[in-house]
Amino acid sequence: MWPNDRFIKLSGTELPIIQAPMAGSALSDMVVAVSQAGGLGSLACALLSVENARKELETIRRRTSRPINANFFCHQPPRENHPRELNWRRRLDAYYVQLQADSNTSTPNSARAPFDEKMCDLVMEFHPEVVSFHFGLPDKNLLLRIRKSGTKILSSATSVDEARWLEDQGCDAIIAQGFEAGGHRGMFLTEDVSTQVGTMALVPQVVDAVKVPVVAAGGIADARGILAAFALGAAAVQMGTAYLRCPEAQISPLYRQALNGTRDNETAITNVFTGRPARAIVNRLMREVGPMSEVAPEFPLAAAALAPLRAKSEMAECADFTPFWSGQAVRLSRELPAAELTKQLAAQVSENLKLLQIAA
Numbered sequence: 001m002w003p004n005d006r007f008i009k010l011s012g013t014e015l016p017i018i019q020a021p022m023a024g025s026a027l028s029d030m031v032v033a034v035s036q037a038g039g040l041g042s043l044a045c046a047l048l049s050v051e052n053a054r055k056e057l058e059t060i061r062r063r064t065s066r067p068i069n070a071n072f073f074c075h076q077p078p079r080e081n082h083p084r085e086l087n088w089r090r091r092l093d094a095y096y097v098q099l100q101a102d103s104n105t106s107t108p109n110s111a112r113a114p115f116d117e118k119m120c121d122l123v124m125e126f127h128p129e130v131v132s133f134h135f136g137l138p139d140k141n142l143l144l145r146i147r148k149s150g151t152k153i154l155s156s157a158t159s160v161d162e163a164r165w166l167e168d169q170g171c172d173a174i175i176a177q178g179f180e181a182g183g184h185r186g187m188f189l190t191e192d193v194s195t196q197v198g199t200m201a202l203v204p205q206v207v208d209a210v211k212v213p214v215v216a217a218g219g220i221a222d223a224r225g226i227l228a229a230f231a232l233g234a235a236a237v238q239m240g241t242a243y244l245r246c247p248e249a250q251i252s253p254l255y256r257q258a259l260n261g262t263r264d265n266e267t268a269i270t271n272v273f274t275g276r277p278a279r280a281i282v283n284r285l286m287r288e289v290g291p292m293s294e295v296a297p298e299f300p301l302a303a304a305a306l307a308p309l310r311a312k313s314e315m316a317e318c319a320d321f322t323p324f325w326s327g328q329a330v331r332l333s334r335e336l337p338a339a340e341l342t343k344q345l346a347a348q349v350s351e352n353l354k355l356l357q358i359a360a
């Protein structure tokens, strides 16, 4: 029934619907639910230690034999820059005073570590059908190990140049991530956010530029978006924000509440939370320090100085300093179990395709 079956054939899934990896927001429950429903469940490993990633993968493999995706960040580790980090803390000084937070307590920066040998060993051990990367691709030798194991390799592109580069490095499919997308921009050949492309313009241009299947991501949250993506030439969709309100999403009540009330024009691209551009629900820190700040240290170092502020404000049920990643289509998302959402989306696409064929 799907107008383009290239991704289904590549991944072995029943449906060309990928639940986007969402570091910090979705673990095994979500992955199992989506994969069991015929989609591709994705485990984001960027915030997990190797031990925790192993536990999640063990649980997933125990509960489903369907295809799954393991996802990793592959940024360059940040260079130490003490003056810049000091400047960042100074920029936040007034908030430490106001919240009576200790600027010296912070979380270690080991979270959001790039893909390495140990994570690669884990991939070899669990052999996910798909591995996807964000921020480019890892070291060639690691990539070769994955390719030799038969796992399909995907990565995000935010421009035609990035898509061509990923195809040249041997990616099996390209995720075209439009500007509407929630979470971090996968951009890696440029740092200029002002020229980032929307999904509607990006997908067909990437489809024209590469031979491998293209997955559309960004602002797709219902069957209409999926149909539009296929009309633009995509072979699958990757949906993040649409799955955030599912009960399987491991997010705080505060985050859930914020998603519930956020309108189309209440998210923005910001670097204040981690040092890298990402789309989040606008809050006090973004308004007063960003949304883009030249003072923010390199990814992921900006997060450390914020940790005491987050902790203090979250204790008071306040979201002034917490990143609530969200895409622009958040209003289209629904509170449904992930399996039901996946099945409903597929059924609605099927129904609408029939209607379009009748109308034609």
Ligand SMILES: Cc1cc2nc3c(=O)[nH]c(=O)nc-3n(C[C@H](O)[C@H](O)[C@H](O)COP(=O)(O)O)c2cc1C
Residues within 6 Å of the ligand: 020, 021, 022, 023, 025, 044, 045, 046, 071, 072, 132, 133, 134, 156, 177, 180, 181, 182, 183, 184, 217, 218, 219, 220, 238, 239, 240, 241, 242, 244, 325, 326, 327, 328, 329
């Ligand atoms: C809460 C959240 C966390 C995300 N974390 C990751 C991640 O860990 N790895 C990744 O490749 N993409 C991540 N993304 C981006 C998604 O892969 C995808 O590009 C995006 O969700 C698509 O846009 P949408 O949110 O409008 O559906 C995240 C997105 C959200 C909303």
